[in-house]
Amino acid sequence: MIAAGRCAALRQWPARVGRPAFHAQARHYSVTREENKVAKFPGTKGSDGKYTVSLIEGDGIGPEISQSVKDIFHAANAPVKWEPIDVSPVFIDGKQSIPPDAIDSITRNFVALKGPLATPVGKGHVSLNLTLRRTFNLFANVRPCKSIQGYKTPYDNVDTVLIRENTEGEYSGIEHVVVDGVVQSIKLITRDACERVLRFAFQYAQDVGKPKVRAVHKATIMKMSDGLFLRIAQEIAKEYPNVEFDSELLDNACLRVVSDPTPYNDKVLVMPNLYGDILSDMCAGLIGGLGLTPSGNIGDKCSIFEAVHGSAPDIAGKGLANPTALLLSSIMMLQHMGLYEHAEKIQSAIFKTLADGTTITGDLGGKAKTHEYADAVIKNL
Numbered sequence: 001m002i003a004a005g006r007c008a009a010l011r012q013w014p015a016r017v018g019r020p021a022f023h024a025q026a027r028h029y030s031v032t033r034e035e036n037k038v039a040k041f042p043g044t045k046g047s048d049g050k051y052t053v054s055l056i057e058g059d060g061i062g063p064e065i066s067q068s069v070k071d072i073f074h075a076a077n078a079p080v081k082w083e084p085i086d087v088s089p090v091f092i093d094g095k096q097s098i099p100p101d102a103i104d105s106i107t108r109n110f111v112a113l114k115g116p117l118a119t120p121v122g123k124g125h126v127s128l129n130l131t132l133r134r135t136f137n138l139f140a141n142v143r144p145c146k147s148i149q150g151y152k153t154p155y156d157n158v159d160t161v162l163i164r165e166n167t168e169g170e171y172s173g174i175e176h177v178v179v180d181g182v183v184q185s186i187k188l189i190t191r192d193a194c195e196r197v198l199r200f201a202f203q204y205a206q207d208v209g210k211p212k213v214r215a216v217h218k219a220t221i222m223k224m225s226d227g228l229f230l231r232i233a234q235e236i237a238k239e240y241p242n243v244e245f246d247s248e249l250l251d252n253a254c255l256r257v258v259s260d261p262t263p264y265n266d267k268v269l270v271m272p273n274l275y276g277d278i279l280s281d282m283c284a285g286l287i288g289g290l291g292l293t294p295s296g297n298i299g300d301k302c303s304i305f306e307a308v309h310g311s312a313p314d315i316a317g318k319g320l321a322n323p324t325a326l327l328l329s330s331i332m333m334l335q336h337m338g339l340y341e342h343a344e345k346i347q348s349a350i351f352k353t354l355a356d357g358t359t360i361t362g363d364l365g366g367k368a369k370t371h372e373y374a375d376a377v378i379k380n381l
């Protein structure tokens with residue numbers, strides 16, 4: 001059982017914001033270290049009073065939205081010094097890898113903020129996003145999705161949290177040609193990775209006050225792989241008698257979430273890799289799109305925070321991108337680092353700007369350029 005005293009408290013995005021009408025409850029995201037194998041953020045301030053954070057600006061809209069984060073952090077006096085790193089793939093002994101300098105930076109700083117990284121379709125390098133997750137064993141991808149006050153969508157009060165297994169499953173990248181015209185792609189599921197992410201999900205639910213965990217699966221079809229995931233979920237559930245557990249088939253979950261997301265507000269949804277990838281984009285659609293949803297890739301030593309979205313090549317370089325998703329990811333990062341006051345200050349300014357609605361980006365129906373929105377957030381700090 002979990003000894004609360006051993007937990008180091010981390011607040012989950014979104015933490016309490018200034019307006020009581022909106023998510024008034026302060027949420028604590030505390031992770032039992034031994035159980036979840038998540039290291040308390042061990043970074044320390046340098047002689048300049050700042051933490052060094054590795055920054056991967058990313059591709060496409062990445063540099064534009066990273067600039068907004070840098071400008072807002074600077075204006076908010078957040079004690080963060082950015083260490084830019086290049087993760088363009090290198091080949092070591094014929095194997096694709098992250099450059100050693102980048103690995104050293106993230107290992108040294110324990111935390112990184114990452115803009116989106118584009119992956120070529122078909123031939124070309126393996127996804128650098130997945131490579132980073134595997135390199136640093138970032139086993140749980142936490143993807144909260146909450147309605148934004150003042151931004152009307154057909155769905156009110158959405159409050160889903162999806163936790164995605166992040167290192168294996170359909171994304172193991174084990175593919176081969178059997179004979180010409182026949183390929184196999186292997187979905188790898190291991191007990192270790194299932195236990196890790198499931199225990200994390202139960203502990204997370206307990207810590208943020210969500211009474212239920214639901215495993216989303218397709219064990220009717222993938223009887224062995226999803227079957228193992230589900231069986232382990234049932235086992236881990238016994239360690240958390242205060243958290244209700246049930247399960248749901250993926251296809252039905254998709255239908256029900258878009259029909260009415262409300263019944264999902266009291267649950268943490270946990271699932272294998274690909275399902276989490278797809279469902280998290282789908283949930284973003286409930287609250288206004290990919291410009292609004294953050295995520296944290298949580299590991300046993302380091303963690304990397306990034307938006308749910310990709311490099312958005314269709315709008316890159318035009319100043320049209322909404323930096324909110326990366327900004328909210330940076331809020332999750334500040335909370336992870338224990339910098340709650342700065343997180344609160346920046347988060348309140350973001351929500352105030354969005355609720356005001358006069359300076360919002362095109363994806364939300366506004367006319368503001370990326371930097372104009374960032375300037376408005378700075379004014380609201």
Ligand SMILES: NC(=O)C1=CN([C@@H]2O[C@H](COP(=O)(O)OP(=O)(O)OC[C@H]3O[C@@H](n4cnc5c(N)ncnc54)[C@H](O)[C@@H]3O)[C@@H](O)[C@H]2O)C=CC1
Pocket residue numbers: 061115116117118119120129290291306307308309310311312313314315320321322323324325363
């Ligand atoms: N974690 C990561 O770094 C991810 C990387 N990718 C990569 O991104 C590339 C593009 O993928 P897509 O399928 O086009 O997905 P995408 O997420 O980049 O874009 C989908 C749609 O959402 C819009 N959008 C996304 N972010 C936005 C923002 N911040 N503000 C306003 N609009 C936004 C785009 O303009 C586009 O219409 C691919 O190479 C893919 O591999 C995709 C998803 C995640």
Ligand SMILES: O=C(O)CCC(=O)C(=O)O
Pocket residue numbers: 117118119127128129130277308
């Ligand atoms: O690595 C990629 O290209 C896509 C990753 C992705 O879609 C995600 O992390 O949600």
Ligand SMILES: [Mg+2]
Pocket residue numbers: 277278281308
């Ligand atoms: Mg995705």
